[in-house]
Amino acid sequence: MSRKRSFYNIYRKLMSAYGPQGWWPVSTVKMTAGDTLLLRDGYHPRNYTLPESDEQRFEICLGAILVQNTNWLNVPPALKALRQKGLFLPDKLAEAENQQIALAIKRCGYYNQKARYLKHIAKFFRLHPFSELEQEPLDEIRNKLLKIKGIGPETADCILLYAFKKCSFVIDAYTVRIFSHLGLIDSAVSYHELKGLIESELKPELEVYQEYHALLVCHGKLHYRRKPYGSGDQLLLP
DNA sequence: CGCCAGGGCCTCA
DNA sequence: TGAGGCCATGGC
Missing domain, CATH: 1.10.340.30 (Hypothetical protein; domain 2)
Structure with missing residues (x-):
């Protein structure tokens, strides 16, 4: 398998293209700006301490x-x-x-x-x-x-x-579509098999696991709707 | 409008 | 164990 098509390489490309996604969204995110406590809904880029309660x-x-x-x-x-x-x-x-x-x-x-x-x-x-x-x-x-x-x-x-903040890679429909369209896997791959394949390459780093799944969904929404696929692979291919 | 969404369960070969 | 039917509203 080409080194440039490694899961890490694709992760880096997605991250540089879209930036951190801040998943999982929670409804009340407490953020401090100086002395004031801000409450805002939804995403929390670069705040990997959540959830806190x-x-x-x-x-x-x-x-x-x-x-x-x-x-x-x-x-x-x-x-x-x-x-x-x-x-x-x-x-x-x-x-x-x-x-x-x-x-x-x-x-x-x-x-x-x-x-x-x-x-x-x-x-x-x-x-x-x-x-x-x-x-x-x-x-x-x-x-x-x-x-x-x-x-x-x-x-x-x-x-x-x-x-739980445990390094368990999430496989969803977009994950299969993207990686199979790029030729990394067969589209009929089982959940367990693909999860194992990805986890065997990735080091257990929480931020990477969390962001990777979110980035795949982000990219999938833009280029990998059910039919027909867009040209999102141009971003990820070498 | 019609297609699709950040699946999972149950049934039946 | 896998494919297919079913669940159902709302966004775009």
Whole structure:
């Protein structure tokens, strides 16, 4: 395999083209400018200390479910609606009526399914606090997450990478499209296989893992929509 | 308008 | 174990 097509090389090209993406977006980012405390929504470029609270970690988990096969723009309003209904704590969400949750998250689509999924994850975190889970090895957390209905490989890896800050590479549809279109992989590659291939090259650096996935989504949105692919490969090819 | 979105579960070969 | 159907609203 050409050295210039290594995953690191593509990462560098994406980063120089788009800059840091600041994933995962959380709704209340505290930033200090001099003496004043700024609260702003959304992204947090170059701030890799987040999440800083259990609520922010929980928010990332909820967002990871809500964004499944859905435009991210629908997620913050849904999270806000859940918050306004007082459902932003695992204890509350776990006991809420499905219909009440569904109403709050309606705009994200698949709302009946996702309402159930959110309750599952709420019950999980009620049982296993973050502070306990994060002590466990990555693979043990991952296996526990994968047992929850509604959490598949990608969602589990998003939660691991952005909520638990564990170096678990996230594979999504854009990742497969981009790397297969560039000739690095076969488009029929399995999730597990591609994840292993990428992780075997990348050193376990949190910022790289976090930004790489975000950059692939950024680039994918611009050039790798379902059909037909644009000419985004010109940016990445040697 | 029609296509698509930062998937995952279930079923059936 | 993999392909296919299903879930569903909102953005552009």
